[in-house]
Amino acid sequence: MKSIYILLGANLGDRTAQLNDALIAIASSIGKITRVSTIVETAAWGVEEQPSFLNQVIQVKTFLNPIETLEICQRIENQLGRVRSQKWGARVIDIDILYYENESVNLPHLQIPHPYIQDRKFTLIPLVEIAPDYIHPVLNKTNDELLAICTDPLDVHIYNDHI
Numbered sequence: 001m002k003s004i005y006i007l008l009g010a011n012l013g014d015r016t017a018q019l020n021d022a023l024i025a026i027a028s029s030i031g032k033i034t035r036v037s038t039i040v041e042t043a044a045w046g047v048e049e050q051p052s053f054l055n056q057v058i059q060v061k062t063f064l065n066p067i068e069t070l071e072i073c074q075r076i077e078n079q080l081g082r083v084r085s086q087k088w089g090a091r092v093i094d095i096d097i098l099y100y101e102n103e104s105v106n107l108p109h110l111q112i113p114h115p116y117i118q119d120r121k122f123t124l125i126p127l128v129e130i131a132p133d134y135i136h137p138v139l140n141k142t143n144d145e146l147l148a149i150c151t152d153p154l155d156v157h158i159y160n161d162h163i
Contacts, residue, residue, distance in 0.1 A: 001031070001061045002101045004069065005131060007114070007123050008056045009094040011044065015054040016159075018080060018093045023058065025076040026095075030069060031062030037126030039159040054159055057098070057126040066100045070110050073097065098127065102137040113138055121152040 006026065010018040019039065027033050037057040044050045062069060073095040081092045098114045105112040113136055117123055124147040127134075132144040139146065 001063055003034075004031075004060050004062055004100045005098040005127065005134070006058050006060060006073070007094075007096040007098050007127075008058065009053050009096075009122075010092060011051045011053040012092045013081075019054060019056055021080055022076060022093055022095060025079065026058070026060060026073075029072050029076070030064060031060045033058050033060050035059035035130040037129045040122055040126055040156045041159040042122040042154050042156045053122065055122045055126060057123070057130060059130055066097065066103065066105050066110060066112055069097060069100065098123065099134065099137070102135075104137055117143075118146045118150060119152060121147070121150055121154060121156045124150055124152075125156050 008019050008022050010022075012018075016039070023033065023036070035058065039054050039056045041052055041054050043052050064072065077091075077093050077095055096114055097110070097112055098117055100112045103112060114123075117127070117136065118139060118141075124143060128143045128147050133142050135142050136146060141149075
């Protein structure tokens with residue numbers, strides 16, 4: 001069984017319900033969720049003129065390979081109403097594979113580790129909560145070390161209306 005880390009994000013509609021629906025779908029179709037971070041809230045990254053995001057990181061144990069995992073993540077996004085119209089645009093749900101064991105995947109439609117882990121506090125803060133000592137397989141730094149050197153200026157706050 002492989003250990004993977006997934007980032008969930010939502011900034012449209014009932015954001016906490018969307019995260020919860022994604023958790024349920026992931027547990028039923030990808031694998032056993034073994035760790036769940038606190039939900040954090042931050043302003044949008046990339047395209048800033050949109051509602052703030054809720055984000056959460058989960059650890060999942062799975063028998064699926066990276067491509068199968070990506071396909072199911074995209075199917076879940078579609079089932080939950082995601083429409084891909086603009087890169088980094090507003091969305092009902094976003095499901096990103098951050099790490100897949102210690103593997104590196106570099107395909108046009110899938111990069112693992114996720115190429116922006118080290119650049120985004122909204123990813124690193126919940127990731128450090130559940131896996132501070134996990135070592136990025138390309139950068140050879142722990143998540144905790146990556147957060148310490150992250151230059152992302154966006155504030156990240158713990159979201160109080162938990163699922």
